[in-house]
Amino acid sequence: MSPESFRPPASVCRLRPARPEDRDRFWEWRNDPDVRRYSFHPEPISLSIHERWFTQSLRSPHRQLYVIEVDSAPAGSLRFDAKGEGEAEISIVIASGFRGMGVGAAVLKQAQKLAATLGYKRLFARVKVENIPSRRAFEKAGFQLIDQDHVACLYEAELTGVCPAG
Numbered sequence: 679m680s681p682e683s684f685r686p687p688a689s690v691c692r693l694r695p696a697r698p699e700d701r702d703r704f705w706e707w708r709n710d711p712d713v714r715r716y717s718f719h720p721e722p723i724s725l726s727i728h729e730r731w732f733t734q735s736l737r738s739p740h741r742q743l744y745v746i747e748v749d750s751a752p753a754g755s756l757r758f759d760a761k762g763e764g765e766a767e768i769s770i771v772i773a774s775g776f777r778g779m780g781v782g783a784a785v786l787k788q789a790q791k792l793a794a795t796l797g798y799k800r801l802f803a804r805v806k807v808e809n810i811p812s813r814r815a816f817e818k819a820g821f822q823l824i825d826q827d828h829v830a831c832l833y834e835a836e837l838t839g840v841c842p843a844g
């Protein structure tokens with residue numbers, strides 16, 4: 679099905695906590711050429727470095743990793759990194775075959791409710807200026823642009839008032 683003919687409603691996008699057996703798909707997603715290109719650290723990630731990162735990430739109380747599922751198929755990853763009191767940085771990767779279909783924007787909306795259930799009061803994201811799909815996805819999900827320089831845009835979502843249900 680082509681991206682043009684399939685725009686999933688938010689209801690078919692689901693977030694589930696990452697599990698040890700997701701290790702290799704996270705490695706694949708993290709090394710996707712667009713993901714590296716739009717990362718602030720664009721070097722490829724070796725399997726051994728990834729294994730350590732993934733294992734530590736699943737154990738860490740300061741990081742939450744989720745698999746995005748579209749109709750039960752793994753379609754990307756979402757991550758919260760606790761940064762300050764009640765604050766987390768949010769990162770998203772949509773697998774290449776699922777991009778441009780509205781999944782990113784839908785998941786970033788759901789992520790605000792999820793973050794509120796985790797006790798976060800504010801989310802922020804740093805996005806490269808030239809990463810137009812990502813900027814559009816954050817904006818469509820209601821994030822506000824609060825700062826920008828020639829490298830990055832800083833987006834935030836205040837979660838006070840976000841209903842954690844659902």
Ligand SMILES: CC(C)(COP(=O)(O)OP(=O)(O)OC[C@H]1O[C@@H](n2cnc3c(N)ncnc32)[C@H](O)[C@@H]1OP(=O)(O)O)[C@@H](O)C(=O)NCCC(=O)NCCS
Nearest residue numbers: 713716770771772777778779780781782783811812814815
């Ligand atoms: C950025 C990303 C998360 C966006 O998710 P997505 O599911 O592809 O985005 P959506 O389909 O929800 O589209 C969001 C907006 O971006 C636009 N868009 C999508 N792909 C685009 C492209 N290649 N060029 C320009 N705009 C694009 C969409 O048209 C939409 O805007 P619109 O509704 O005004 O038309 C996803 O493309 C991705 O994972 N990219 C690689 C990794 C990355 O950049 N992660 C973010 C790091 S901050």
